Amino acid sequence: xxxxxxxxxxxxxxxxxxxxxxxxxxxxxxxEFVESAMIGETIPAFDLPPAVEFxxxxxxxxxxxxxxxxxxxxxxxxxxxxxxxxxxxxLERRGAEIVxxxxxxxxxxxxxxxxxxxxxxxxxxxxxxxxVQLSIGSSGVPETFVIDGSxxxxxxxxxxxxxxxxxxxxxxxxxxxx
Numbered sequence: 398x399x400x401x402x403x404x405x406x407x408x409x410x411x412x413x414x415x416x417x418x419x420x421x422x423x424x425x426x427x428x429e430f431v432e433s434a435m436i437g438e439t440i441p442a443f444d445l446p447p448a449v450e451f452x453x454x455x456x457x458x459x460x461x462x463x464x465x466x467x468x469x470x471x472x473x474x475x476x477x478x479x480x481x482x483x484x485x486x487x488l489e490r491r492g493a494e495i496v497x498x499x500x501x502x503x504x505x506x507x508x509x510x511x512x513x514x515x516x517x518x519x520x521x522x523x524x525x526x527x528x529v530q531l532s533i534g535s536s537g538v539p540e541t542f543v544i545d546g547s548x549x550x551x552x553x554x555x556x557x558x559x560x561x562x563x564x565x566x567x568x569x570x571x572x573x574x575x
């Protein structure tokens with residue numbers, strides 16, 4: 398009977414310790430900022446074919462032509478990509494040049510997406526196996542990168558762009574051109 402009591406107290410002790418650990422972790426402030434390892438790095442070399450017939454593909458050389466750009470990583474099947482579409486249009490209207498990488502997508506699906514949600518992109522490359530997406534440090538869609546005129550990543554915006562993000566992205570793009 399005493400062995401059973403020791404066992405029972407051991408289970409209670411381990412459970413209490415785990416509960417305490419979980420409570421401690423939940424009480425810590427949440428860090429929502431993810432530091433990208435690619436900030437300050439030159440974009441890796443790539444050459445993607447066009448994702449749609451009516452826009453040229455995208456290569457790393459297009460991102461090092463002397464003009465800063467926004468590089469948007471998206472997919473037609475991505476729900477948050479639909480939500481950010483009006484804000485990408487607003488960024489383009491306000492002078493931002495935006496290029497894109499379509500991830501694991503079919504041309505007809507990308508075309509339908511652009512027809513419904515708008516097309517602010519001057520170039521769209523097709524990344525069928527997410528090789529470019531992973532090489533630039535993107536782990537999901539949507540993500541938007543600010544690329545300076547020499548092809549260096551200066552900022553990474555993880556998640557969909559919202560109205561409050563538009564002025565900040567324009568400022569980051571202006572900084573990248575300075």
